[in-house]
Amino acid sequence: MEMNRQFRRMARKQGAIDEEGAPVAERRRQPTPRRERASPAQFMREVRAELRKVSWPTRSEVVNYSIVTLVVVVILTAVIGALDYGFGEAVLKLFER
Numbered sequence: 051m052e053m054n055r056q057f058r059r060m061a062r063k064q065g066a067i068d069e070e071g072a073p074v075a076e077r078r079r080q081p082t083p084r085r086e087r088a089s090p091a092q093f094m095r096e097v098r099a100e101l102r103k104v105s106w107p108t109r110s111e112v113v114n115y116s117i118v119t120l121v122v123v124v125i126l127t128a129v130i131g132a133l134d135y136g137f138g139e140a141v142l143k144l145f146e147r
């Protein structure tokens with residue numbers, strides 16, 4: 051197989067070819083040992099620990115973000131509705147002739 055120097059280096063790093071450039075036979079992967087499952091109580095403790103690390107927004111931030119989201123949704127709905135109406139009228143006028 052013809053390959054450039056950069057590809058050959060990458061293939062060597064990944065273990066696909068040996069130093070002479072010959073393909074290396076695929077190695078079989080060893081199955082990963084199964085980890086023990088956490089108990090429901092341990093899972094809940096870990097969830098609570100992670101949630102303590104979260105930076106929660108303040109009430110005023112939530113209200114502001116909600117208002118901004120609603121305003122943007124209303125504006126985009128109006129724009130899309132206007133475009134739909136305009137294109138619909140244009141198509142009707144086009145096929146009237």
